Amino acid sequence: MAPITATVYNAFTSPSAQGNPAAVIVLDSPDHQSAAVQDGQDFPCALFPPDAQLQSIGTQINLPMTAFVLPLPGGSCAEYAVRWFNATNEGPLCGHATLAMSGHLFNMVARPPPTFRYLTRFHGVISASQHQNPLGDGKLVGIEFPELTNLPPVPRGSETWAQLKSLFEEATSSRWQGPGEPLGVYKQDQFLLIEFSPELDLAGVQIEPQNLSSLKSYVYIFQISAQSSEQIHSRVLHSFPGHADEDIATGSAHRAIIPHALGNPETRARLEKYHPQHEGDALRVAQQSRKGGELVVQWLREDKSVRIMGRVDPVGAKTVEASEN
Incomplete structure (x- = not known):
């Protein structure tokens, strides 16, 4: 068993709101000979550790969500591929964990780009940038997700x-x-x-x-x-x-x-x-x-998207055991 350390953040905090905790794990880069992942290709699950290992880590960390961030080879459609796991299953999309991992990357990557692009398994490429708060002073980390509109109404009395x-x-x-x-x-x-x-x-x-x-x-x-x-x-x-x-x-x-x-x-x-x-x-x-x-x-x-902005505050780290298999 090899230990793995996750960095924990609270996302969407304010002076009156504690926010939502999420863990961020940046995985080792895939083999340098790996081919670039182009837009429209299948999500590169094979570049990640096995699903059972990711789920085991998410279960041990036992937070609302853990983001696994994988650097992609140069020339790919995004800088990173990402998967999210909570204590019981894989999540298709997670706003607060994406905000947490974006805050982490903007602080930890030397000379970060203006925008990080993430390849997701179920929702294509999403992005994150730092933006001026349109409703106040200062900058906030913002993530852009596809809009979800035109949900049909449920007729009253049906x-x-x-x-x-x-x-x-x-x-x-x-x-x-x-x-x-x-x-x-x-x-x-x-x-x-x-x-x-x-x-x-x-x-x-x-x-x-x-x-x-x-x-x-x-x-x-x-x-x-x-x-x-x-x-x-x-x-x-x-x-x-x-x-x-x-x-x-x-x-x-x-x-x-x-x-x-x-x-x-x-x-x-x-x-x-x-x-x-x-x-x-x-x-x-x-x-x-x-x-x-x-x-x-x-x-x-x-x-046809929404920009979701908020504060991210560091909490600490959690170390768990990760199976080599």
């Missing part, structure tokens, strides 16, 4: 609406009536987007994610904030059998939330009502988990 109502009323302390009834529900494949009224105390809603595991979905819950300090409040649930929990602070969910808040006419009207001075396509988000997270998210309409 069988699906009734099923969701029953599940959520069992899993939460809130009834789907009055301020507790969603203003809109949208569903496609494994993604469920729910908007609640600004009048609802979203942070105070008690949610048991395991009671929603039959949904087999990523559940993105949000409201237009009635507070002046941020425009959006969000909560994010992973609701799958054997893996049901609430995410502390996540970027990937907001590739659906922010385009909806800015692009849906009814939701945009609520935004303008509560934040009449707001301009542009960047919104400040307070994710209202137990530890809390703060994000600045900008919708890049022409690029």
Whole structure:
């Protein structure tokens, strides 16, 4: 058994938000004779350690996510390939761990480029840069993910609406009536987007994610904030059998939330009502988990992507045993 050390960061922190922990492991470069990985080719799984080894490391580290970052040969479509593993399985895309590894690379790489490009297994090439905060002073690390838009609405009164109502009323302390009834529900494949009224105390809603595991979905819950300090409040649930929990602070969910808040006419009207001075396509988000997270998210309409920005703070290191096989 060979020890391996991971660097741990908290992502999406602020003075009032602890952020979401993630581990970052930069793997050794592949053999110098390895061929460059071109855009459109299959993801180079063979250049990584075996899946069982990556999963074992992720399980031992036991954080919400561990990012495994692999330098790619020169001439490749990206500087790095990346895979994400939590304690139980591989994640297809992870915002907070990508923010953590980007902050790590910008600090550790000598003369870093303006932008790092990452080849992912399921979502092609994504990128990360340092940007001026569009809603404040200073710079933030920003990652760009493809937008998730046009989720079909669930008709109110439909069988699906009734099923969701029953599940959520069992899993939460809130009834789907009055301020507790969603203003809109949208569903496609494994993604469920729910908007609640600004009048609802979203942070105070008690949610048991395991009671929603039959949904087999990523559940993105949000409201237009009635507070002046941020425009959006969000909560994010992973609701799958054997893996049901609430995410502390996540970027990937907001590739659906922010385009909806800015692009849906009814939701945009609520935004303008509560934040009449707001301009542009960047919104400040307070994710209202137990530890809390703060994000600045900008919708890049022409690029059909979102830029997810936040602070990254170092925590320390964790050393685990990694099998040689």
